[in-house]
Structures are given as C-alpha cells and as structure tokens.
Amino acid sequence: MRGNLFAVAVNLVVLTVRSDRLHVLLIERGEPPFLGHWALPGGFVRPEEDLVHTASRRLDEETGTDTGNAVCGHLEQLASYAAPDRDPRGRVLSVGYLALLPDMPEPTPGGGATASAWCAVDDVPQLAFDHQRILADGVERAKSKLEYTTLAVSFCPDEFTVTDLRRVYEAVWETSLDPRNFQRKVTSTDGFLVPTTTLVTGGRGRPPRLFRRGPATALHPPMLRESHRAGNRPTAQNAASPPGPA
Template identity: 65%
Template sequence: MTFAVTVDLVILTVRQDALHVLLISRAIPPFEGVYALPGGFVLDAEDLPAAAIRELREETALSPAEAHLEQLATYGAPDRDPRGRVVTVAYLALLPDAPSPFAGSDAAEAAWLPVDSLPPLAFDHATILADGVERARAKLEYSPLAAAFCPPEFTIAELRQVYEAVWSAKLDPRNFHRKATSTPGFVEPTGRSTEGDRGRPAQLFKRGPATVLHPPLLRALPPAAV
C-alpha cells in the first residue's frame, strides 16, 4: 500500500493570560475555509524532525532554539484525510512569545486562538490538538517545561500565570511561590529585579538545571463521578 506522510504542529503560547494555539484557515480543498493545525507533506529528501522544523519556521519565523519542540504522536486512521491514505506525525511546540503568524501557501490566514473556545477543525485536528494540550498540561507537573512559555528571565508571578493559563485554574500565589522556589533545580534567582512604576520590584528568576521536578507540582483534578 502506498501512503503519504505529513507533519502537523500543535503550536502553543500564552497570550492575555490564556493558552492559545496557532491555527490556519485553509485556502484550498479539502476543508476550504476551515481552521486547521499548520503542517504539510514531508518532502522526498526530508526526515520528520526536519519537516517539523521547516513548518515551524514557515509559520512563525522561529527556530527550534527559540521554542520547545517535541514529537507528540502518530495518527493514521484510514479515513482521516479525504484525499487518500495519509499518515501524520504530530509535533508539539511551545513558544515563550507569540510572534505574528504567517499564512503558508495552502492557508488563507493564520491566527492565534484560545484553546478553550475554538471553532470546528479540519481532518482529525481536534483530537491532535486535545492530545497536545494534555501533553503540555501533564508535563508542567513533572518537568520545568513551564519555563518554555517564559522569557529568559521571569518573575514567579509570571511563571504562575503560565501554570494558570495552561491548566485553566487559579493557583494560590503564596503556595505556588513556596513550591516553585523550594523545588530543587526548578528556578534560580538572577540577582536582578523588575523595574516598574507600581508596587515593589519583583525578583527575577531563570530556569534551573533540573529536568524533572521532585516533588512535582500536581494539578487539582476534578472529583471523580460517583
């Protein structure tokens, strides 16, 4: 059996205290005019990571050094693409800042949209996006990945806002500050503070050397149904 291979990107960032995803409005069939994840076919002389990096650069003008990029999952349901048998490898990209999006050759427009209020998506992209969001939410518990949404230097309040945006939950500021600063290797003070017109200067931190958070910063999950 002959089949095509594509890559699709779940590109997430925090804007206006909410988790946003980069979507494109398709300019061509199938699903013309419908929002979809950015992506495209893998070229003949291209491996999968290179294809994902190319798509990331085309859509955001950013390199992997400026974003966290990891493979998410592979999706290959026989009827996922009306054009024929197409298997896609999805990647998750986390950005510390939201650049102006670019519309590629098969897109009419590109836009950052909040993940909590999205229109219907083309293909099986709603499933891929849900998997990407859950991956990001879970990794914030056990890894310092939240810093990937932050600039190189950040306040604990800015870090907490990332957790609140990704988890869609409010966190107690004092409790979070204690956990973040006491978790070994999570964050390190830079010795500098913010400068502002309102309130006291806030201490600036940077990402520490830890690759795993111990103890983890666990989400408060909803109670199970009885």
C-alpha cells in the same frame, strides 16, 4: 506493494500563553480539501527530510522562530494518526508534534494557507481533518507535562518573574494557584529557576526578582493539578464552537 503506499505528514499543536489564556496556532486552508476551514499547521514530509526536520521547518515558516535558537521553547513528538479515512485525498499518516512557545508576534501564513492566527483553546472552531483530536491530545500532554517537568518555562521569555510563571500554570491548567505556596514550591525546587541580579522596578511594594530557566528537567515531587490530587483523571476537551480565531 504499490497499492499499499501512503503519504506521511506532520501536524503541529503550537501552544503559547497570551493575555493569561492558552492559545493555539491555527491556519486557514487555501486549497482543497477543507478549503477555507481552520486547521493545525503542518505539511507533507519531503523525501530528504525526517519527521523532526519537517516539524521544525513548518514551525519556522508559520511562526518565524528559529528551532536552533532558544526562542523555539520546546518541540516534541506527540502521537501518530492513521485512520484510513482521515484524509479524503487518500491514505495519509500524520505524526503530531507539540510545540510550546513564549508569547509570539502575530503569525504570517505560509505554504498554502490564506490566513493564520493565535486562537484561545477554548474558542477553537471545528477544525479540518482529525485536527480536533490532535489538538485535544496536545493540550492534555502539555497539562500533564507541567505536573512533573520544568517545561512551563518554555512559555516564558528568557527572564521572567515567579508571577509570570504562575500565570502560565494557571492558563494551561485553567485554575487559580495560591501565590505564596507556588513561590515556595518553584524557588525551593533544585535547579528549576536560576535567580538573576535584576529586580523589576516601578510597581508598589517589594520589587520582584527576575529568574531564568534552570538546568533541571523534572520536578521532585511533582506539582499536581487539583484533579489529580483529588484522584480524578482529567479529560481532554474538544473545543468546537465560535468565535474562533480573532
């Protein structure tokens, strides 16, 4: 039995929207293997922890969030990765987690990392281990979830405009949406958004209203990506070129 033992780790795909582009949190490894390579944040599961506690701890350490607080956005288990040769140190099973956050401050590296940065998903360099695949799975999960759930609001602050929300969809789906149709959809979906009494002033024209997250968790009917409406199956793309994190 001793020869069959293996370690269990957690890796995080932490996504946010910055400057109208989807970004992922990366860390620069400060120890072997893959010393100096960019990677997804993560760590080994401690004896006293279950998987979600490890994921929450590492998310807190890397972003300064409090997973017991609304700023966390959303955290869910993604998939398991157990290829025998995925880690040169030995047999390591990694459980991926997906976190969706509002725009966060610049991160501070934790653990054994020498640097950390938000990187546009399209600019991600080659990553350590099998993290390219984990990232691709996380991005596709996020794109899919926005079609049939209300999780897009996890990328928004506590109060936001419909335009803010539309820009989230456009950044995650890498597309442009008709503003009027989008406003009609999200404001007519029961429980998606809760209007506040606050208007954003200072701009031209009619001041937009601020909204908050509503109680609904699902979209009926779903809001499909163009590729789904056309009957095409979307594919997750592995980003693998510089310039990488800024």
